[in-house]
Structures are given as structure tokens and as C-alpha cells.
Amino acid sequence: MQILFLGTGAGMPSKQRNTSALALKLLEERGAVWLFDCGEATQHQILHTTLKPRKIEKIFITHLHGDHIYGLPGLLGSRSFQGGDEPVEIYGPPGIKEFVESVLRISRTHLNYTIHFIEELEGVIFEDDLMKVTTAKLDHVIPSYGFRIEQKPLPPKLLIDRARDLGVPKGPLLAKLKSGKDVTLDDGSIIRSKDVTEPGQPGFVVTILGDTRFCRSAVDLGQHADVLVHEGTFDSSTEKLAGEYGHSTIKEAAETAKQANANTLIVNHMSSRFLPEDEKQLVKEMRDVHEQAFIAHDFDEFEWKINERRLKRI
Amino acid sequence: MQILFLGTGAGMPSKQRNTSALALKLLEERGAVWLFDCGEATQHQILHTTLKPRKIEKIFITHLHGDHIYGLPGLLGSRSFQGGDEPVEIYGPPGIKEFVESVLRISRTHLNYTIHFIEELEGVIFEDDLMKVTTAKLDHVIPSYGFRIEQKPLPPKLLIDRARDLGVPKGPLLAKLKSGKDVTLDDGSIIRSKDVTEPGQPGFVVTILGDTRFCRSAVDLGQHADVLVHEGTFDSSTEKLAGEYGHSTIKEAAETAKQANANTLIVNHMSSRFLPEDEKQLVKEMRDVHEQAFIAHDFDEFEWKINERRLKRI
Numbered sequence A, B: 001m002q003i004l005f006l007g008t009g010a011g012m013p014s015k016q017r018n019t020s021a022l023a024l025k026l027l028e029e030r031g032a033v034w035l036f037d038c039g040e041a042t043q044h045q046i047l048h049t050t051l052k053p054r055k056i057e058k059i060f061i062t063h064l065h066g067d068h069i070y071g072l073p074g075l076l077g078s079r080s081f082q083g084g085d086e087p088v089e090i091y092g093p094p095g096i097k098e099f100v101e102s103v104l105r106i107s108r109t110h111l112n113y114t115i116h117f118i119e120e121l122e123g124v125i126f127e128d129d130l131m132k133v134t135t136a137k138l139d140h141v142i143p144s145y146g147f148r149i150e151q152k153p154l155p156p157k158l159l160i161d162r163a164r165d166l167g168v169p170k171g172p173l174l175a176k177l178k179s180g181k182d183v184t185l186d187d188g189s190i191i192r193s194k195d196v197t198e199p200g201q202p203g204f205v206v207t208i209l210g211d212t213r214f215c216r217s218a219v220d221l222g223q224h225a226d227v228l229v230h231e232g233t234f235d236s237s238t239e240k241l242a243g244e245y246g247h248s249t250i251k252e253a254a255e256t257a258k259q260a261n262a263n264t265l266i267v268n269h270m271s272s273r274f275l276p277e278d279e280k281q282l283v284k285e286m287r288d289v290h291e292q293a294f295i296a297h298d299f300d301e302f303e304w305k306i307n308e309r310r311l312k313r314i
């Protein structure tokens, strides 16, 4: 799993940072990419990466502000034009369907695939054998959501040598043992699954939040997450503005990560008022509260390896 | 007057060319910029120029395809955010108002200025003391328009020395003479305006076309234009595709310029199938038909000086 930041700015594009978008690359896990938010020119940013728009399986929209959605129609159109024909699911607040459908209708854009819209954002919004996605409402000036993406524990590993030593023959019994069931051999002896398997490793938990003030549900969504992606539009010197405009300071992002016992914090949605030379001070502000923390820049990529159980900038 | 190409590609953005947008800079003429089409990330392109979004007075949309309009909501929002408070006129085919208004409504974007929409595109759509804009429908797969922008002749120049020699005193009589009226002096002698003025120089004519097949109205709109901006999505080897998709070849663009007796042709809306190394051949194809011709690239700028009466790349 990799997290690739495509746009880490707030409100408007600048030369340094584009508006919000983030790709959760699940290519090894499920051969797919999940996109979180899609500000204007997200497809332009993708041109400078190895991402293939047709690999995008799901798009999650945290809220309907323009800096989080204006790139969606263009990306969807180009995905079709470039040969994408698999369906896409779009999860977003009520209004996202009307937005996409009216823009595509007015611009006479025909897609070679279908879009399923999920506008009911409450609790578990997706679950299959591999992943589970839970959502909750945050605290912004308009409805804004966070998403907690949990990878299911990996399947248990069969200890093949030990099974053979216990007399299990090659064939379907091995599969049964691997799937957690005990089996009886021809000689009447019972082999227990737990004796010939190693439990599967737990998966990752990534929490990606939309624009928000410091709030309880951010902490809840981020509980023990391996990675918490949190906005940090303001700093301590502009704390008052943060509250007024429904945003957080970088310190509040760190406070959320700390209270949630999240492992790694990555802060995005940075105001263009911050200059590159301010970054050192911002990082300090954040690490004073939560040590394992990064500020994201466009095209920053982080990788999570199951054996290391820790996110690394790559 | 300068013409600044902000996006010269077709259909989708590529690393070389963004989707359609062009700024007609009328800063000396009327302290304003007129924008023609606004593909996604036009505001991003503007970040790399000296253009000020608040100086944009009018936006002309040739047709509703996504590669010509998806950048409009973001640009309008940023114009407001950056302090723009003067009204904007948007001229475009029916549907442009619904597009802008529904996107701004759904994304809760409030502008600090009003937009006037003009969706009736027929004949003269704008005229004041300085300029006149005429429009006509072209031949594309959806309604697509071209715009002919005519600068009015400059005011006559008062030959102040000659007026003084004829006994005209300083003051209001001079202004009267300049404005074209004859005057009678205190001694009863009549001074004719034409004897003490030089006629104003004619203004420029710029014709900017939307996506189109070769058609009569393109030739009509371009009659004796100083500059004709024409799409050239295909070349001779793909002529059949051009017709099918409602586009022109570069050679057809040159043919239009020739038949219209236009001075300078600039071709935009280039397919990404053309590689930089193809350009020499494309230019030849075009100049075989119409000598004074250019292929536009993103950020190319051309200047028209009234005394030289000719467009130059700057």
C-alpha cells in the first residue's frame, strides 16, 4: 500500500500545491487505486505519476467544496477516453451525484462505464473480503466526512512442513486446515487448524479526513490508525481563523493523532500563506505533540510494508 | 493588444498542452482582459503568467465540451477570492448559465461579483465605443461558435499646430474640431474639422473560432481579419477523422484563412498525437496554403501594434 499525495493545498491552487487529492494505491492488495477528493487539475497531476486512471476503482469525496471536487468531471471523462471501462463507485455527500451528472450532461460527455453513487455516508459504507471502510461526519462549515479504511487480517499461513509431519496428505484437507477448520485423518486422528497454521498478520488502518475543526469523530475515526491524514490549514498564530473557517491548526491535527493513538500523522491541506521557510517551525509545532508526523507536499509518496508495520516516505 | 495562449491542446490535457483557453489582452485599449474558453486548469496556467483574474471583464465560450469549460467554476471562484469584485459577462451557448450556476450552488461558492450570462449568440453580441463583437455558428458535433472582435477606428488626431495657425484659440473649440465638428471663430471664419485633423487609424480585427469542420461561416467571420485563430486538430493523413469528429485539418484551417483573406493565421487545439518533431511538416502543410501562419503552444504570446499593423510573436 502506498499513499500518493496529488494535491496538498487549501482553497486555491498555488504554484507549490494543487487543490486536494490523494491516491491510496492498493495495487498489491487489490489491483486498484482509491482516490480521495479530486480538486481541479487532479488529472494533470496524475500525468506526472505512474497512476493509470482506469485503475481507479473507488473515489471518496470528503465534502463538496470546489477545491475538493472540481477535477472530478475531467478525470472521469479522461478515464473513459483512455480506455477505462470498469465501473467506478463514488462515495460522497448528497449533491455529488447531481454535480457529476449535470456537468457530464451539459458538456455532452459520454462515459464507457457506469458510476455508482453512494451518498448515504454513515457507519460502514463498504466491506468485502479484503477491506472495510467506515465513515463519520466531521465539523466543518458544510457537511464534511472522514474515512477509516481497514485492511482485513491477512489469511493465516499454513505451516506445510508441520502438517506433513502430522501425516496430513496433500490435497483438500490442507485447504480446509488453512481456512481454520479442524480435520480428521483416515486413521481417526484429529488435526487442529491452530496447530498447523500461523495466524494472518493484521492489516493496516488508514484514516483520511476532510476539512474539519478539532472534533471527537476525527479522534474516533483515527483510533490506533497506522496512518492518519489530517488537514492543517492554519498554525498557532492563526488559530482564531481556523475555528472561524471550520479548519484546524497543525497543532490540533497533532492533538487528534495523539488522542487517537494513531501511529503516523500526515498533514495536508496547507494554506498558501505558509512559505517553504516556515516548514521547520510547523514541523516542530506538530512533533512537540505527536512525534511521528509529516507535512505532505504534492507528489510525496509514503509506503506501508506489512512486516515493518510502519509508514515510510519513499 | 496581445493574444496569450493558455491552452492549445484538444480533448484532454497532456504534459505539453493544456485544454483550450486564450486571453485577449486589451490592457492598453480598455484596461481589461477577455478570455476565450476555459478548459480545466486554466487558473493554474494563469499562475505562470502576469494575468490578473480580476482584470477579466468578459469570457466567451465557444461550445460546451468539457475541454473548453471545466476550468470556469474554479477560475470564477479564485477571481472572487483574490479580490475581484467587478461584474463579469459570460457569452456562451445555452447551457453555460446552468453549468456555472449549478456547479457554484452545489459547491457552495459565493462570488463577490455578479455574472451576466448572454446565451443568445447571433450577430452582434456586444458593442461599445471601442469594440464590437460578432458571432456565428460553426459546424461541429454540438453547437459551436466563432467570435469576430473588431476594434473601432481610433479617434482622429488633432493637428494642433495647424489649428493654431488658422487662429483657433485654446479651449473647447479644439475638442469640437477633434470630435469631427466644424466651428466658427469670433471673426466669423469657419474652420473645418477635416482641415485640422488626421483620420484615426483603423482598429484590429481578431477572429477566434471554436471547434469546427471547414465551413462557410468560419470564412465569413474571418474576412480580412488581422488575426484568425482556428483549430487544427488533425493533419492531412487523418483528414477522414477530422470530418467524423467535427474538426478541421491544419490545411483546412489554412484554406479558411486564405479564402477569408485573413492576414495572420494561428492554429490551436492540436491533437496530442502530434509530436514536437512533426511540427516542421505541419507548418509546411499550412504555409503552402497560407504563408503568414503559426502553430500555437501554451504560453505563446503574440502582439499587434497599430503602427505596424501586423501580429508578431513576442
Ligand SMILES: [Zn+2]
Binding pocket: A010, A011, A020, A065, A067, A068, A211, A269
Ligand atoms: Zn478545502
Ligand SMILES: [Zn+2]
Binding pocket: B010, B011, B020, B065, B067, B068, B211, B269
Ligand atoms: Zn475541443
